[in-house]
Amino acid sequence: MTESTKRDILQINARTVQDVRKEYDLDKPGMMDQAIDILYDWIQKQEHFVKKDFRRDYLERIIISTKGSVEKAKKRMDKVCTMRTMVPNLFEKCHAKNDFPRxxxxxxxxxxxxxxxxxxxxxxxxxxxxxxxxxxxxxxxxxxxxxxxxxxxxxxxxxxxxxxxxxxxxxxxxxxxxxxxxxxxxxxxxxxxxxxxxxxxxxxxxxxxxxxxxxxxxxxxxxxxxxxxxxxxxxxxxxxxxxxxxxxxxxxxxxxxxxxxxxxxxxxxxxxKHVEYMEEMRGACTNETLRRPDKFNDDYLGMPGSFKMLHVD
The missing domain is CATH 3.40.525.10 (CRAL-TRIO lipid binding domain)
Incomplete structure (x- = not known):
């Protein structure tokens, strides 16, 4: 259990984890680890990802958010990393108490x-x-x-x-x-x-x-x-x-x-530990100069800064 669970910030137990995994057919031994491995290996091959060493707990929750679909989890990882690049003002602050005193x-x-x-x-x-x-x-x-x-x-x-x-x-x-x-x-x-x-x-x-x-x-x-x-x-x-x-x-x-x-x-x-984690995750952005042009699709058009990827001959 995490410290937060002990402090009753989030009440989570092993049964909750098992029930949620079962909801998406990921409750059999080894199935979640296999899904995380596939997602982790895919991330290593993405040249435009600045950070590639994501924690397994984080990747697991990304997979849970896509109802167990690793393919959708890939798109979600790309989306959130791209947003850190294109709307950096949302990710500027790291310390909940010091950065927001009032x-x-x-x-x-x-x-x-x-x-x-x-x-x-x-x-x-x-x-x-x-x-x-x-x-x-x-x-x-x-x-x-x-x-x-x-x-x-x-x-x-x-x-x-x-x-x-x-x-x-x-x-x-x-x-x-x-x-x-x-x-x-x-x-x-x-x-x-x-x-x-x-x-x-x-x-x-x-x-x-x-x-x-x-x-x-x-x-x-x-x-x-x-x-x-x-x-x-x-x-x-x-x-x-x-x-x-x-x-x-x-x-x-x-x-x-x-x-x-x-x-x-x-x-x-x-x-x-969370402030340090926030600083770490702020670097989980993308280098758009390394993204393959065919991978920049309509999902990102209209986002601030997205026009920088478009070139007219």
């Missing part, structure tokens, strides 16, 4: 420690009642990358239920300050790069303007994900979708409050 005044995000019976984890993002700016949102995305890298190394779940808590903020302020390019990039990173599977998105707000925020989300997300958005006016509304005993006390649940959980996450993400 972010919690505006924004808090965290993962709940206990998973649902069907092996999904609850993620909560809350925007507080403070004047917002585009830079605050960028910091929120950068902080989330630090959390995402942690989850890709330590967590073992099928996917996530997302709660976006906007009860204490001015919706029009949120909508006017969101940079759509940054939001699109970070959502692409979450879903296509890290491969986080999102089962439901619950927006918590009783504002009459919440439709404007939902419309923005639907512009950014795929049509399939857009259909999974629901608006809850009260925390009681959340209980229709998510088990109360897995939610924080602030949300009528039985878990620790989000302020306590956030402080625990902040400490965990600021440990020297």
């Amino acid at each position: 972010l919690h005044d505006w924004y808090i995000n965290l993962n709940m420690p206990t998973i649902t019976d069907d092996k999904y984890r609850i993620f909560i993002a809350k925007i507080n009642n403070k004047p917002l700016s585009a830079s605050v949102f960028l910091e929120a995305y950068q902080f989330s990358v630090i959390l995402c890298e942690y989850m890709k190394l330590h967590d073992y779940t099928i996917g996530y239920h997302v709660v976006v808590d906007l009860r204490d903020t001015n919706i029009l302020d949120v909508v006017s300050k969101i940079d759509l390019v940054d939001l699109r990039n970070v959502m692409t990173l979450y879903t296509d790069g890290y491969g986080f599977r999102i089962k439901t998105i619950h927006v918590l707000s009783n504002s009459s303007m919440i439709g404007a925020f939902v419309d923005i989300l639907k512009q950014i997300l795929t049509a399939k994900l857009g259909q999974r958005i629901s608006v809850c006016k009260t925390v009681e509304g959340l209980h229709e979708y998510l088990p109360k005993h897995l939610l924080p006390k602030d949300y009528g649940g039985e878990q620790k409050s989000i302020s306590i959980l956030y402080d625990q996450w902040l400490e965990e993400l600021s440990l020297d």
